[in-house]
Amino acid sequence: MPIDPATAIGADLGETSFSWGSSDVLLYHLGIGAGTHPDDPTELRYTYERDLRVLPTFATVAATMHETEPPQVSFPGVEIDLAKVVHGKQEIVAHRPLPAEGKARARGRIADVQDKGKAAVIVQETEVTGEAGEPLWTARSSIFAKGEGGFGGERGPSESVELPDRAPDEVIDTATLGQQALLYRLCGDRNPLHIDPEFAKAAGFDAPILHGLCTYGMVAKAVTGAVLGGDPDSVASWSARFAGIVLPGETLRTSIWDTGRRYLVSTVAVERDAPVLADGVLTAR
Numbered sequence: 001m002p003i004d005p006a007t008a009i010g011a012d013l014g015e016t017s018f019s020w021g022s023s024d025v026l027l028y029h030l031g032i033g034a035g036t037h038p039d040d041p042t043e044l045r046y047t048y049e050r051d052l053r054v055l056p057t058f059a060t061v062a063a064t065m066h067e068t069e070p071p072q073v074s075f076p077g078v079e080i081d082l083a084k085v086v087h088g089k090q091e092i093v094a095h096r097p098l099p100a101e102g103k104a105r106a107r108g109r110i111a112d113v114q115d116k117g118k119a120a121v122i123v124q125e126t127e128v129t130g131e132a133g134e135p136l137w138t139a140r141s142s143i144f145a146k147g148e149g150g151f152g153g154e155r156g157p158s159e160s161v162e163l164p165d166r167a168p169d170e171v172i173d174t175a176t177l178g179q180q181a182l183l184y185r186l187c188g189d190r191n192p193l194h195i196d197p198e199f200a201k202a203a204g205f206d207a208p209i210l211h212g213l214c215t216y217g218m219v220a221k222a223v224t225g226a227v228l229g230g231d232p233d234s235v236a237s238w239s240a241r242f243a244g245i246v247l248p249g250e251t252l253r254t255s256i257w258d259t260g261r262r263y264l265v266s267t268v269a270v271e272r273d274a275p276v277l278a279d280g281v282l283t284a285r
């Protein structure tokens with residue numbers, strides 16, 4: 001059976017150790033579009049090793065930055081073909097500003113496996129601590145596996161973030177590059193869905209799509225620029241649901257509602273007027 005909820009839910013994924021340096025952070029920032037406005041002085045915080053700051057979304061790649069093999073959806077009680085999955089949701093809570101270089105330990109577990117009938121949702125939680133045992137970040141990510149529901153599990157909660165009934169306080173357009181996914185995959189996600197036209201077709205898409213985590217980082221950076229003075233150290237947490245695909249080259253239009261250090265965020269792809277990110281919440285420290 002591809003999903004056995006009794007084995008999967010609560011399964012300990014063990015502990016891994018990893019380290020990163022400023023070159024990893026610089027490459028990640030380029031992968032999410034930093035440096036495309038060199039006249040903006042806050043961009044140097046992302047692109048120059050002198051006084052480098054780290055956008056907390058770097059946490060999504062820090063442990064796997066040097067991976068060169070495609071990811072596998074293989075956990076205790078879960079075996080799923082990579083072509084069936086898309087990234088569903090992502091949350092990062094940064095317990096402190098991320099250092100530009102460091103060593104850390106990650107301990108992961110399967111927090112939940114939800115049976116949505118036509119699909120399964122696998123929720124993974126990871127706690128990351130620094131060398132002295134200090135908490136660095138907590139990550140929670142959901143994988144949406146099409147056609148893998150019906151295994152007799154719980155449906156799980158139906159959560160959504162209600163947006164205020166008024167115009168957004170800020171609207172930011174962010175261009176993605178035609179080669180955005182080719183660049184971003186060098187940050188450790190070599191899923192062929194983002195480069196191989198045949199694989200993308202077999203997975204049900206017309207063409208390779210952009211990594212969800214690339215969009216997640218680009219929008220976090222855009223919101224940070226719009227409402228936090230471009231200071232990535234001010235980002236305390238960021239969560240969002242991947243509501244629709246992005247095709248490399250499309251423009252992301254991000255609407256932001258300021259509800260007081262808690263910014264509600266929604267993003268569409270301008271060219272198709274189609275949803276991209278929903279239920280977005282970025283909090284500031």
Ligand SMILES: CCCCCCC[C@@H](O)CC(=O)SCCNC(=O)CCNC(=O)[C@H](O)C(C)(C)COP(=O)(O)OP(=O)(O)OC[C@H]1O[C@@H](n2cnc3c(N)ncnc32)[C@H](O)[C@@H]1OP(=O)(O)O
Pocket residue numbers: 071072073074085086087088089116119121142143144155156157158159189191193209210211212213241242243244245246
């Ligand atoms: C270990 C490493 C493994 C590797 C991981 C892969 C790594 C990456 O390389 C992969 C990627 O980056 S893929 C690109 C990023 N993701 C996407 O583009 C997905 C975009 N979203 C969609 O296509 C649809 O919203 C879609 C398909 C997600 C959902 O649309 P629908 O099928 O229309 O769903 P809907 O009928 O609205 O809802 C059914 C139930 O599912 C819940 N749900 C919906 N969207 C969800 C989402 N994004 N995440 C989690 N749950 C979600 C709904 O709440 C609903 O459940 P309920 O009825 O109980 O409320």
